[in-house]
Amino acid sequence: MIGTRGAPVDVLVVGAGPAGLSSAVAAADRGKQVLVLDLGLRAGGQIWRHRDEAALPRVARQWLQRVRAAGVTIASSARVLDALSPDELVVDFGGRIDRQRTRALILATGAKERLLPFPGWTLPGVVGIGGLQALIKSGLTLNGSRVVIAGTGPLLFPVAAAAVAAGADLVRVAEQVPLRTAAAFAMGLLAKPSAIRQAIGYRWAFRNTAYRTDSWVTAAEGDGRVRRVLLRDRGRSTAIDCDWLAASCGLCPNTELAELLGCAIDGDAIRVDTSQATTVAGVWAAGECTGVKGDIAALAEGEIAGRAAAGDAPGSRRSSLQRRRESGREFARRLAIDFAPRTELLHLAGADTIICRCEDVRRGDIDPRWTQRQAKLWTRIGMGECQGAVCGPACAALFGWQANVPRPPLGAPLCGDWAGALVDEDVSGER
Amino acid sequence: MTPDVRIVVDGVPHHVPPDITLAAALLNLGVTAFRRDVRQEARAPLCGMGTCFECRVTVDGVHNTRACLEPVREGMSVECGR
Amino acid sequence: MSRTPDVIVIGAGMVGTMTALGLAEAGARVTLIEGEFPGGGSTGAAMGHIVVMDDSPEQLALCAHSRDRWHQLAASLPASGEHDRCGTLWIAADDAEFAAGRQRIASYAAHGVDAELVDQRGLYQLEPHLRPGLAGGLLVPGDAVCYPPAIARALTERAASQNVTIKLRTHVDSLTPHGVRLSEGGTMAAGGVVVAAGVASPRLVPGLPIVPRKGHLVISDRRPGLVRHQLVELGYLHSAHTFGAASVAFNLQPRRTGQVLIGSSRELVGFDQEINHALLGAMLARATGFLPALHQVRVLRSWFGFRPATADKLPLIGPWPALGNVWIAAGHEGLGITLATGTADIIVAGILGTTPPVNPEPFRPDRPMPAMARAA
Incomplete structure (x- = not known):
């Protein structure tokens, strides 16, 4: 099932945090074959990151048990390198590179820190x-x-x-x-x-x-x-x-894979409708990657996305899931407003302060009147290993630039690994 | 309790707990220069979760491997400060 | 043209900025108009090689002159331009290609271009990481690589200091009999207009025989010393010059940053904006086939751009008789960076009425052109 370039799974979930786990359980409960890809060594995402499952809060242990009981397959240390289409990803399964096909894709890619x-x-x-x-x-x-x-x-x-x-x-x-x-x-x-x-x-x-x-x-x-x-x-x-x-200075959504797939972004988050569908057919998104709102709402969003990806008709707007979703999004709006970085934080970097940590581009190398693409081509800002994952949100705050659209591959894989997965064996006969 | 694993950091063997990441192991060993930037200044983990690429080291000959995503493994050979 | 002509140059890519600067240094009053920013078009997507190609005698002559002019310019370029005279090592996979390389030495020599044949042992001394079993190579030491968008920026800044009027984020709607009409409204008059808009040129000059030829590139992390020369397969001429079908060829560049730039691919698919993963895979497979060490190099990013291609592989440089006082400096396909200097010289000589350093006749934009292959 995993990465055989063969039959697709029914639902592929990217990210094993609360949203990813609840979406996987919801889809599996509806008879779907579900595979979860997770960057981490163990399922749980950042909030439930652990070495000893027994030390986790009860809700986390319950979800990890539910996901096991539901027959969901979790691939840990799995990195998405590229998206050939919404139904086919290139994945590094802990050192073995392969394509993974799917009938439905749920992005639960979580959030990263805003580092100014x-x-x-x-x-x-x-x-x-x-x-x-x-x-x-x-x-x-x-x-x-x-x-x-x-x-x-x-x-x-x-x-x-x-x-x-x-x-x-x-x-x-x-x-x-x-x-x-x-x-x-x-x-x-x-x-x-x-x-x-x-x-x-x-x-x-x-x-x-x-x-x-x-x-x-x-x-x-x-x-x-x-x-x-x-x-x-x-x-x-x-x-x-x-x-x-x-x-x-707070968190911001991980949207790199969504952007690679062509999903629309609102502000800094993946745009979704009330069933967590993105603007790309066959792709849903749930949890922090659609706006930072915490684990309770992420669990609700995951369940909504899992049901939708499994083919359920949209639930009632007054359902308890939708109420939890709405209160989560309201909480996200409050968080974003109340804890927005104060202006002083946008003026700490001096001319000599590095902005782009991969390419060592300094604040003084950038003219704020430039467009982002202009700055990238002239200074290489955002063009290093992290592809602007760190300096992108910083530059959005400092210069008002839009999110940094990534170019494949994601995560700086070895050339041979990526190339091997791209070569179409039907054509070349290689591999 | 699972026994410690042995990793080799810049040629020196160390025993570290088995269930931690390489980034945590190196920090606990006092490593500050995981990599060096364009001007040879030391860099070390920033995000801890695979985003920032600041913790990259050479693992078993593979360059620029993110230490925060690697579990320590018996016999792992690590080169820092490249 | 009057003694001090006033000229509008459209497009601040490598060709346009070089031409604007050349005209200004020759005494013309120049306005440089650019829709986005200097180096943001095909220049920004280019590999950035300054290389002598000898697909035809005309191409070789213009390349040789252009490279000499780059050599003169190099010392005045900022470090950000990453100009590096690393030379090109053409790789012969077998004896037949090695023999072909031998023949090129003579044609290079006729244009004052140094080149030396490298036997198998010499090849691996120069580039130890190449795969075993290659026949040899042809070393062209005077070739260079550079980072084109930074140079386009520097040339624009230099042009501004030479009193060139720079209009960025200004879009030309159309040409008029006496200048240009701007999309933002209004017109600008000039004694002459140089269209250096690359793949966008046919929009302004209907009938100009230029098509976009898409190419993908990939860049690695920093691995200083992995390769020391620009590496190109001698079979490149076959793969790169078959018009129509999608193709890949082995072409690597060591960058000043220590990164390796990996090319190349060619396809005629209009301005298609999707990554062609299969072609990218074939391109990388070709590269790792020649340099197996690339397997263990991390790749940071891929991108694509559009070469302004012509059917006879020569650029369009000179007046466009159908429109009075319109000059074309476009259609360089993959040689726009290399040929920017020589192109500027031909345009400057044409507009100023001086003697061009290279016979411009083969590059006349209105020359008969073979039929253009259609997009696959």
């Missing part, structure tokens, strides 16, 4: 906030290391708690928005007691660390690795010594 450049952000030891969390969950230990976390939104809390649990000397948590914004957002959560309880639990875990609003990184300093972070903290400049700086 500041002086010193290329120093080793400067990581994303979700990046720190991912590294901790992947085995990083922080025994006594001094850690500063600076960013925005609800993600700060679980990562701060995780850093403490990993042994960090967590010296500061900085939230860029003012106290009134953070407080208003928290008030909005009052209707969700579980979210409040969770937040209080996280705060308790890092109770010995100052959580400062109206506070953001202006620069990182160090020689060969970060040693000090400069903060603008409630109108004052301050410096804190540290070994790790986790800094980012």
